[in-house]
Amino acid sequence: KTLTEKKMDEAINDLKLLLVSNDVAMDTADEICNKIIDSFKGEQIGRLTSTKKMVFDTLKDVITGILTPENEVDLLDEIKKKSKKNEPYVIVFIGVNGTGKTTTMAKIAYFLKKNGFSIVAAASDTFRAAAIEQLSYHMNNVGIRVIKHSYKSDPASVAYDAIEHAKAKNIDVVLIDSAGRQVSDKNLMIEIQKICRIAQPDLKILIADSLAGNDALYQAREFDKHVGIDANILTKLDADARGGAALSISFETKKPLLFIGVGQNYEDLIPFDRDFFISSILD
């Protein structure tokens, strides 16, 4: 290997470890590094150029590319469009156990209500202990009606009822909470497919825990494969999570990262700031 090739290998290896230590999934770190290597193919690396600096400049472009989706989603705008057609805008919250789906749904409800929209909630987690009580407490705080059935009832029918209710009462938004599920559980993946088939949501949002390591990638991959993810929200960024999961999930789904959760209160939901994120991960 030439000296420059060796220097490139070293810089790339260091970069890969930096990405992984910032919670970027191994496979995603590989892809990022391959993109950087490809961008240098055939280029003359001058003897006076710092290999490391070249790698990091290219990294910024690669990361920006990953975090720039094919189509941006302006949530308020999308809801207004549907509201003009007198149809409710339906959102489903999807993710593995404990990532913050129910809490994030409450934060979104609070945000949308502040922006003047009418909302109804569907308690489609009919499985977990006190899931319906937890959602009801939150929705009561925000001032939103919850459509609920009994535990063990069909989650898809709760969603259906909420949508019918929204149509009848001319409500702008339907928010559908779903039970946490492991992507390796075939039956639960069939269940979420059914909920989405019945609800025909305008937006399927993946709620992922920013503290997750490589699993964030598998979550994004499997949910995208089974139901198709339209947008992502990353939670618990206040826990000193480095945010690498943002890259893994964005790379996998190619969909916009809409918000990040930075705490347990309703206001702790902020729009994802791409430039701020890039500058902090490159730090």
Add this chain to the structure above:
Amino acid sequence: KLGRSLDNTIRKIRRLPQVDKDAINALIQDLQRALLSADVKVELVFEMTENIKKEAMNTKLQKARRKDFIIKLIHDELIKILGGKPAPIRIKPGKKNVILLVGIQGSGKTTTVAKLAKYYLAKGFKVATVTSDTWRPGAYEQLVQLTEKIGVRCFGNLNEKNSIKIAVKETKKAILEAFDIIIVDTAGRHKEEKELMEEMTKIEQSLKPNEVILVIDGTLGQQAYSQAEEFAKATNLGSIIITKLDGTAKGGGALSACAATGVGIRFIGIGEKIDEFEEFEPIKFVGTLLG
């Protein structure tokens, strides 16, 4: 989980006619990749593999050529990090025995309190649970619903907002009703929430539990080490329980947590149901890991 990624490394070792210096270097690279893909902390991965590499390189090449020797090195290094099997929690019959569960938001504490209750119930103890989570909506209802299925009492007070007071008062009530073991649930918290970390310290000081257990989500990545470290600083951490190992999570965060705190893993959660709970067997775990 962690096993599946190491499995390939081990298979490669087994397929080699003999192991020389180049092969050792290649194996170390594979091992590093397997551990990193399983969410083990970067620094820890390098520390572990450096130890293995040193041992492998320094040993008489004749002996080092034996692949089972390399496998034993990896096995021993993993066991060293996981620690041996922790001795069972000392339950003093006729005395109050309190177990306190702590951990990050959403890690599975409340669910695990119920699983632990069932585990001790099956061993013939009189078990009760207490919820001191005054923050999360429905936390009390959640523990009640989980424990009523197995006929276990749940103590709580929806009118008390002070977690320390509720932990102490409700635990006292349970002791007066002659329960042998009282398992206490707490609200989720992470190391950046300084006030909540202090509250946890105060809860432990007031309860003086037999053991404090840190509940860790099986998906926890590179943050596992520093988060566990902070929990161990704020409490007399006794052991760890890893949850959600029934999914795609590889559980490497658990390795990091053990290294950071020096405590062992007692149980693992392998599902949402109350019986999806197993004692952690480090030798068996590493044995299955290395085939």
